Amino acid sequence: MPTRSKIIYTFTDEAPALATYSLLPIVEAFTACADIAVETRDISLAGRILSAFPEQLGADKQVADHLAELGQLATTPEANIIKLPNISASVPQLKAAIKELQAKGFNVPDYPEAATSDAEKEAKARYDRIKGSAVNPVLREGNSDRRAPLSVKNYARKHPHKMGAWAADSKSHVAHMSQGDFYGSEKAALIEADDNLRIELLDKNGNTTVLKEKTAVKAGEIIDCATMSTKALRAFIATEIEDAKAKGVLLSVHLKATMMKVSDPIMFGQIVAEYYKDALSKHAAVLEQIGFNLNNGIGDLYARIKDLPAEQQAQIEADIKAVYDVRPALAMVNSDKGITNLHVPSDVIVDASMPAMIRDSGKMWNTEGQLQDTKAVIPDRCYATIYQAVIEDCKQHGAFDPTTMGSVPNVGLMAQKAEEYGSHDKTFQAKVDGVIRVVDGKGNLLLSQDVEAGDIFRMCQTKDAPIQDWVKLAVNRARASNTPALFWLDPQRAHDGVLIEKVQQYLKDHDTAGLDIRVLSPVDAMKVSLERIRAGQDTISVTGNVLRDYLTDLFPIMELGTSAKMLSIVPLMNNGGLFETGAGGSAPKHVQQLVEENFLRWDSLGEFLALAASLEHLGTAYANPKAKVLAATLDQATGQFLDTNKSPARKVGGIDNRGSHFYLTLYWAQALAAQSDDAALQARFAPLAKALAENEATIVAELNAVQGKPAEIGGYYYPDAELTSKVMRPSQTLNSAIAAL
Ligand SMILES: NC(=O)C1=CN([C@@H]2O[C@H](COP(=O)(O)OP(=O)(O)OC[C@H]3O[C@@H](n4cnc5c(N)ncnc54)[C@H](OP(=O)(O)O)[C@@H]3O)[C@@H](O)[C@H]2O)C=CC1
Numbered sequence: 001m002p003t004r005s006k007i008i009y010t011f012t013d014e015a016p017a018l019a020t021y022s023l024l025p026i027v028e029a030f031t032a033c034a035d036i037a038v039e040t041r042d043i044s045l046a047g048r049i050l051s052a053f054p055e056q057l058g059a060d061k062q063v064a065d066h067l068a069e070l071g072q073l074a075t076t077p078e079a080n081i082i083k084l085p086n087i088s089a090s091v092p093q094l095k096a097a098i099k100e101l102q103a104k105g106f107n108v109p110d111y112p113e114a115a116t117s118d119a120e121k122e123a124k125a126r127y128d129r130i131k132g133s134a135v136n137p138v139l140r141e142g143n144s145d146r147r148a149p150l151s152v153k154n155y156a157r158k159h160p161h162k163m164g165a166w167a168a169d170s171k172s173h174v175a176h177m178s179q180g181d182f183y184g185s186e187k188a189a190l191i192e193a194d195d196n197l198r199i200e201l202l203d204k205n206g207n208t209t210v211l212k213e214k215t216a217v218k219a220g221e222i223i224d225c226a227t228m229s230t231k232a233l234r235a236f237i238a239t240e241i242e243d244a245k246a247k248g249v250l251l252s253v254h255l256k257a258t259m260m261k262v263s264d265p266i267m268f269g270q271i272v273a274e275y276y277k278d279a280l281s282k283h284a285a286v287l288e289q290i291g292f293n294l295n296n297g298i299g300d301l302y303a304r305i306k307d308l309p310a311e312q313q314a315q316i317e318a319d320i321k322a323v324y325d326v327r328p329a330l331a332m333v334n335s336d337k338g339i340t341n342l343h344v345p346s347d348v349i350v351d352a353s354m355p356a357m358i359r360d361s362g363k364m365w366n367t368e369g370q371l372q373d374t375k376a377v378i379p380d381r382c383y384a385t386i387y388q389a390v391i392e393d394c395k396q397h398g399a400f401d402p403t404t405m406g407s408v409p410n411v412g413l414m415a416q417k418a419e420e421y422g423s424h425d426k427t428f429q430a431k432v433d434g435v436i437r438v439v440d441g442k443g444n445l446l447l448s449q450d451v452e453a454g455d456i457f458r459m460c461q462t463k464d465a466p467i468q469d470w471v472k473l474a475v476n477r478a479r480a481s482n483t484p485a486l487f488w489l490d491p492q493r494a495h496d497g498v499l500i501e502k503v504q505q506y507l508k509d510h511d512t513a514g515l516d517i518r519v520l521s522p523v524d525a526m527k528v529s530l531e532r533i534r535a536g537q538d539t540i541s542v543t544g545n546v547l548r549d550y551l552t553d554l555f556p557i558m559e560l561g562t563s564a565k566m567l568s569i570v571p572l573m574n575n576g577g578l579f580e581t582g583a584g585g586s587a588p589k590h591v592q593q594l595v596e597e598n599f600l601r602w603d604s605l606g607e608f609l610a611l612a613a614s615l616e617h618l619g620t621a622y623a624n625p626k627a628k629v630l631a632a633t634l635d636q637a638t639g640q641f642l643d644t645n646k647s648p649a650r651k652v653g654g655i656d657n658r659g660s661h662f663y664l665t666l667y668w669a670q671a672l673a674a675q676s677d678d679a680a681l682q683a684r685f686a687p688l689a690k691a692l693a694e695n696e697a698t699i700v701a702e703l704n705a706v707q708g709k710p711a712e713i714g715g716y717y718y719p720d721a722e723l724t725s726k727v728m729r730p731s732q733t734l735n736s737a738i739a740a741l
């Protein structure tokens with residue numbers, strides 16, 4: 001079969017992976033009828049760990065590096081990849097996955113937090129490449145186009161989700177620094193010729209330490225650098241802790257420790273250190289001895305003290321409890337289990353956590369399991385201020401109304417590791433006071449930042465070709481949807497200043513006659529977009545990589561209840577297609593629910609939308625008429641699915657993810673049986689459509705009968721394929737009908 005009729009479906013983690021066990025066999029059966037091969041590639045956290053240690057695993061257990069393969073594929077026109085959300089692992093998650101794999105007989109090394117030997121250093125280096133957001137940046141060889149298709153928007157208007165009411169006197173607010181942060185220190189430069197840059201630290205004694213020997217840059221790209229002062233961060237958080245206590249609000253911290261895997265865990269650690277200061281300083285010696293790492297959260301302390309004598313353990317626990325008596329209450333991640341906002345750096349991820357708070361009346365959960373006003377600490381000013389603008393809007397005008405509100409689709413600059421999300425390998429914590437310098441190949445100084453020991457330095461790159469592609473995508477979307485487009489760029493930031501000049505230059509390459517395209521600061525763009533959204537009007541947000549991430553959770557969560565219902569396309573710069581499913585994460589809570597009560601509330605709408613877009617791409621890029629028929633009928637089926645409200649229920653009793661897959665299958669088969677563009681497909685699907693319709697009640701009964709009891713899938717990061725497949729395909733009637741196709 002020619003490679004062009006191939007779709008790669010990614011196998012990932014948690015809820016989306018569970019859903020795949022149910023949906024993929026159906027997709028494979030349908031596409032096989034049109035000679036389209038659907039192949040899977042494993043980019044799960046477990047799969048990536050296994051592929052990193054071939055020597056240790058032995059020939060029989062080795063796993064190929066599927067991510068590298070797909071990264072390569074993404075640069076070619078043949079790419080047609082459906083990318084489901086995957087875990088971007090924090091260190092605690094990485095360690096848990098390693099432990100599970102070891103227990104299953106895979107000889108992978110421990111994660112050496114303090115690597116000393118060469119072997120440990122090598123293992124740590126490999127694990128650090130797997131850590132955090134390590135998949136998306138590899139695949140994203142294009143910019144991002146995320147929106148709610150009209151059918152989905154209409155569905156939300158007809159079946160609005162719950163929105164918590166807002167009180168005008170809500171005490172919730174965002175707290176950010178006013179100096180000493182990345183925002184205050186950003187510097188930028190435009191690269192004139194291809195070169196290799198060096199990043200080095202010059203200390204007070206005139207000694208130079210090279211931090212990164214070579215960073216390849218291309219003519220026309222923008223580089224920038226900034227620092228976060230640890231002292232200023234500590235002073236800021238100390239003040240905010242007092243203020244939260246005085247105001248009687250919860251204290252919550254919102255960071256992106258997954259995508260900003262070097263800087264944000266350090267910031268998180270500083271906040272943990274300040275909040276638990278009294279207990280931690282009292283036990284400093286023993287905590288150091290047991291290897292407690294602040295950056296992994298207070299959960300790491302609880303995990304490590306388990307090995308101490310019972311009495312010592314009890315003393316430490318009592319001293320932590322004493323902290324809670326005097327400090328402000330923390331927002332809870334799981335109040336039943338006592339998991340606080342400061343337990344694990346990846347538990348509260350700003351792109352999803354702030355919108356969830358705004359959707360829930362500006363409140364978060366307290367220890368009693370009730371909603372309460374909260375201080376949302378987002379230390380850096382680069383993007384914190386947009387959330388305060390939303391909060392002020394909600395306090396003034398009340399909650400948004402999903403039945404009438406407009407939409408904010410996004411065109412996001414992200415190709416080739418653009419901006420902050422590509423900065424990990426150029427992020428350093430200064431070991432001593434000095435100056436961090438960025439120097440060109442001839443030794444000329446391009447940028448520099450003064451640092452004190454402990455400060456975080458980061459450098460970002462933004463390549464020119466992606467910028468041009470992004471501007472083009474923005475103009476095309478504005479034209480295609482006849483919608484105003486706002487570039488959210490802040491002239492106060494050095495990087496954005498250079499980018500604004502480029503945007504203005506590249507807009508001239510396009511016909512923008514009659515289009516409303518403006519450049520506004522993020523806060524102003526937010527205000528304009530919110531005013532329009534309340535008037536039922538749409539506004540395209542054209543943003544950099546971080547705001548792409550934040551806004552494509554924020555607006556969908558307000559408009560649709562979840563970002564899982566988004567169409568998320570990445571038109572690859574070499575003409576291939578990457579189709580992301582939804583805009584949200586891998587929903588760990590959903591796995592717990594499946595294991596406890598055999599109910600999976602994951603909504604696969606994002607997968608349906610991505611699959612239709614992928615088939616459409618196959619159809620047009622390679623003039624494949626059968627793919628076009630599959631795409632058009634899937635689109636119809638999805639419309640009917642939304643119309644008849646067959647999305648998963650939240651709780652046992654209704655249909656879950658598996659039931660929703662059944663209905664999509666039924667409607668898709670019916671649409672194929674009803675069309676006349678392809679007689680062979682029509683004939684092939686008519687019997688399936690009939691069989692599914694006749695057996696609807698039986699199939700739904702078989703699917704729902706399993707609910708309400710625990711389910712065994714044999715693992716979390718590396719579940720047993722056979723067990724999971726059994727759990728996820730409990731209807732023999734449905735399975736036989738699919739097999740008979
Ligand atoms: N593209 C990717 O690969 C992404 C990966 N991630 C990763 O996902 C993990 C969890 O991240 P987190 O920030 O908690 O985000 P999640 O999206 O997993 O969780 C936030 C909430 O979103 C809702 N949700 C998300 N997807 C669905 C769906 N398909 N069906 C129903 N509800 C859904 C649920 O909210 P509710 O209960 O309110 O309905 C869920 O509890 C992390 O490892 C993170 O790194 C995160 C973002 C994107």
Ligand SMILES: O=C(O)CCC(=O)C(=O)O
Nearest residue numbers: 088133136258259549583
């Ligand atoms: O890569 C990740 O960790 C998450 C990606 C994400 O949140 C997004 O692109 O919206």
Ligand SMILES: [Mg+2]
Nearest residue numbers: 351549553583
């Ligand atoms: Mg996101």
